[in-house]
Amino acid sequence: MRLSNLIHADDSDHVSFCHNGHTYRIGECIGKGGFGSVFSVLGKPQLVIKKIPIKSSQHYQLIQKEIELTRVRLNHPFILRSFEFQYDSGNQTVYILYERIQGSSLYTHIQQWGSNQPPLPNAWLACQWHIARQVCCGLHYLHTQGFTHRDIKPHNIMVQNSPLHAKIIDFGLSHPSHENRGLGGSKTYNAPEKLDPAYPQTHAVDLWSLGCLLFHLFFYKTIFSHSKTTAFNKKEIAIIPTIHRRITQHIDALLTTSKPEVACVLPLIRHLLQLDPNQRPSAHEAHGYLQHNQPSGMHYTAFSSSDLH
Structure with missing residues (x-):
């Protein structure tokens, strides 16, 4: 260098x-x-x-x-x-x-959105959908280049305020996607397979983290906090299926109790948070879902599939 x-x-x-x-x-x-x-x-x-x-x-x-x-x-x-x-x-x-990014982290935005009752809820939701699609675009590009980020979370997404523009940061834990590199990252967003040193880590660890990030973005709390469930840890690997079942049941319950503008993102989150890494949708597929299912009344222009390349 x-x-x-x-x-x-x-x-x-x-x-x-x-x-x-x-x-x-x-x-x-x-x-x-x-x-x-x-x-x-x-x-x-x-x-x-x-x-x-x-x-x-x-x-x-x-x-x-x-x-x-x-x-x-x-x-x-x-x-x-x-x-x-x-x-x-x-x-x-x-x-x-x-x-330079004239803005702050996505985590800061989530805290601000979650602590206030927005006067224009559709405008705020439009921001959230817009950011979600951009993160998927950036993550898809990273994966096509053969790398896994391994620490996707709201703290590692910077958001420029005007025009609204998200950028993935902090690549210190990134590795070529075929390499198994242990735990690392943040436990609230870590995929369960990262707890097993013998299990190969692929792009799928980022996709689990993406599901956690999307839940945090739209519901203002982490999936574990919102469902009152303990985050995965190495000392309790045996109960991961039980914890995962509680998370899934919580998401299913939210499907019927959340307002439609938010509930429509839950099927994607549920698919991203599957225990089997091979069953998680790609970042490209996640972007397509968000683009296709974004509620009417959101005023940001949707990205076309060509923006993913």
Whole structure:
């Protein structure tokens, strides 16, 4: 991986990148989190620089992998792109040049939607259906490129506010789809087969996570919280079928009690949350279902199947 020149690495206010003959200088801090800090780029409002302190060699390898995917191998409107990468070994810090999203995570949006009674429910539902289709598009592209994300959840979907545009982020756990890579991810969204180290992990682990994400998106709680069921864990593998049966029964009950604009997404969620990975629909099929079954009165233009390629 080519590294660009880093200037004044000991002072984040003077970090510069050279990329495609252009120099990008770091601006003000616009966000902080457990991962590190995000800075604006002077004169380039469409870009940001993320500063990440390195915690270990394994952490560095995960970041390298994500940059390799998002800078070189993946190029899609619903996947966040990175453009340059620099490691400052003296300060054990990585600087990454990303495209900028003027918005927040899908998780933040879900919390906001779930805590308020929307004055225009159809407009809010239109946003949810729109985002759901975009996530399916991005996930389908990732799978066609031979990769499994392995950590699909609302926290790893960034949503640009205007125009509404979702992008999948955080590819540190991604692997070629034929590789079995253990547990990882978030237990509330992890497919049950990830608990068995001998079971091959395919695209289907992302499809289970997609089902969990869609439930969270439309019902404002995780499937486990909403159904008052314990999430899967390695100590209770034997009761996974029992937990799964409770989840399925809960979804079936919601089919008759939820308003029609939301209930119509439940059959897709039920199919995505099947114990047998081979029975889960693909991201392409999930997108087709959402496009075909979106209720009338939703004002976002539906994507055609050509947008999946």
